[in-house]
Each structure stands twice: as structure tokens, then as C-alpha cells.
Amino acid sequence: MGRWEPDSEDRFRAAAIELFREIGYERTTVAAIAQRAGLTPRTFFRYFADKREVLFNGSERLQEKMVAALAQAPAEASPVDAIAAALAKAGDFFDDERRPLARVRKSVIAANPDLYERELIKMATLSAALAHALRARGVDDSDASLVAEAGIAVFRVAFAQWVSDSERRGYVEIVNESLERLRLLTAR
């Protein structure tokens, strides 16, 4: 990568999350993030549309991966099994190396209504994308919405568990257990 350090985007992310933890989200300026990352604000905005996005733009790749996993599920897989494949695929992003960062991110978002709103929007977008992918598999419209929303419900709970302080199990284990739990709870 020539005269620049590699991984500018990751360095922005790391610098941002450090500063958010140290002095809070509101008081952290983009200039400060850029300085710590050894780059300029102008470059920051080449990667991120705004300050909030530095915490969220990984979610686009996550969504693409999940949708792809759903689309590639066997044709005979049930809608719920297809969603389960998508939920499991998210495990590619949520490994033990990332968990400390995810925990800081969680506390930053919890402390900031703006960021919380953005998170809700990302979840809603993800749900819509999954529902769309289910419809592409031939699933009935309202079934697709229902299974996608329920899948997001499982995802939310599993992710929250994964980042909770005392949790040591991996994300995939947790999300599979959560789905199983939902099956049990809804069974007659």
C-alpha cells in the first residue's frame, strides 16, 4: 500500500472506539479520531458518511453475507432453516477476537440515543433484506416477513447475550440455542 499504512478503515475504527471509551462519543471529534489514526478528517469522510457510521458500516457486509447465506441454503430447506443459516453466517464476524470491541461498542451505543436509533434502523433494514431474500426463495409474503422478523428477534437476543459481560460461549453456539429455545417456547 505504498507510503501509507495499510488498513486505514480499520485504524479509523480502532481509534474511534478508543476515544469513545476514553472521553465519550459526543466529545470525540472526527479530527481527534483522524489524528490518532495518523490520517486526516478528509480521509475519514472518504470511508464513513458521518461520525456515527464508524460504528456501523461493518453491518453492510454483515447483511450481504447473511443474505447470501440465506440464498444459498438448500432449496428444500424450510424458511426457518434458511434463516438459521443466515444467523449462523453472522458468526464469521463475531469471533472472540472481536468480542472486546463489541462490548465497548455496546456501551457507547447504549449511552447515546442517536446511535441507538441508528442501530434500530440497521436491524430493520436487515430484517427487510432477509424477508426479501426469503421471498426470492418462493416463500409467501407475510410468512417471509414473519420469519425474518422472528429471526431478527433471535439475533438480537443472541447478540446481546454474546456481548454480555460474563458470557464466554461463542456466538454461533448462542444463536443456535436461542433459536432452539424459541422453537421450544412456541411449541404446543
Add this chain to the structure above:
Amino acid sequence: MGRWEPDSEDRFRAAAIELFREIGYERTTVAAIAQRAGLTPRTFFRYFADKREVLFNGSERLQEKMVAALAQAPAEASPVDAIAAALAKAGDFFDDERRPLARVRKSVIAANPDLYERELIKMATLSAALAHALRARGVDDSDASLVAEAGIAVFRVAFAQWVSDSERRGYVEIVNESLERLRLLTAR
């Protein structure tokens, strides 16, 4: 009681939704809403924390009712049955008289990212309240979150169906069918 006409709050709501439909949310000023309601902007803000709230503050009563219904479900009812009772209780608000208003409200919200965000927040708040009420019944922490989130999933889909253009069935019928559908889809 008020100085002039009664039901100020309802008049604000009615005036607001008329104007939103006529000229759009953004171009409707609080002053215009107040004028049409025969009141002043200052009084508007006594009832609603901000302009968006005029479309949402009914949701507090809805949440209280749903939580109460959940709490009053028979002690032997399963978590999902208790949530089902809460979802059915929402039917008190969604009758055929209200459906035209709900349809206008839907289109206004769909056209406005600000309002959509607020709707997502209200749903998240409702989910948290239902989870809390489930825990108060002795349901395990993560089961409570899971069932509450899944219940909200059913609610979202059922409500969307209820306000969709061609739909004629009542909300309660739809929400019961949606829950039944989720049970079928998740069953092994």
C-alpha cells in the same frame, strides 16, 4: 376543563393528521396545527414533547394496556400465551373506526425517516416493557427477551397486514393467525 372546547389533545391529533395528509409532515408547522385545532403552539407543546409525538403518544396507553393484559394472564399460562393475551389486547385500539386514520398515519410515517425512527424506538420500548412484564411473572431472563421480541415480530407483521389497503379482516383475527403461522413455521 379547558377554557373553550374540550378534548384539546384529540383535536390536535385530528388537525395534525389532516394537515400531514394535505400538505405533508415537513411542511406542516406546529402553528398551523394549533390554528386548525383552535389552540396555540404553546399549548401543543404542553401535550406533545415535539411535533413527531402527535402521531405516537397514543402508544403509551397501548403499551400500558398490553403490559397489564400480560400481567393479568393466568399464572399457569405459558410465556407465549401471556404474550398472545397482550397482543390480543391491542385490539382495543385497532378497530374498524380507526383503520382509515391508521392508514394515513402509515403513509405519513413511511414518507418520513424521522417518523420511521420514532416508530422503531416505540417498538423497541414496547418490546422491553413486555420482556420486563414476563420477567415479573417468573420467566427466565433470556426467554423473556426472546418471547417479547418474537411477540413484537408477530405484532409488526399483523399490524402491517391490518393497515394494508385491501385488508378487511379485524386486527385480532389477523394477529392470532400470525402467531399460529409462526408456530407452524417454527415447528419441527
Add this chain to the structure above:
DNA sequence: GTCTATAGTGCGATAGAC
């Protein structure tokens, strides 16, 4: 940069119901 319109707040005054 200035100017304007609007959202939203704080505080005290007032008109009526009781």
C-alpha cells in the same frame, strides 16, 4: 457570511370552572 422560519423551552399572567 446574513436573514428568516421553525422547533422547542421557561416563566408568569389570565380566563374561566368550581
Add this chain to the structure above:
DNA sequence: GTCTATCGCACTATAGAC
């Protein structure tokens, strides 16, 4: 008289027009 919903005014903040 009390109580309270409503109002009037003065204010800040912000977004958009120019």
C-alpha cells in the same frame, strides 16, 4: 377565593435560503 388549562412573550438553537 382555588385550581388548572391555556395563553403571551421572550428566548435559544438550528436548518435552509440567499
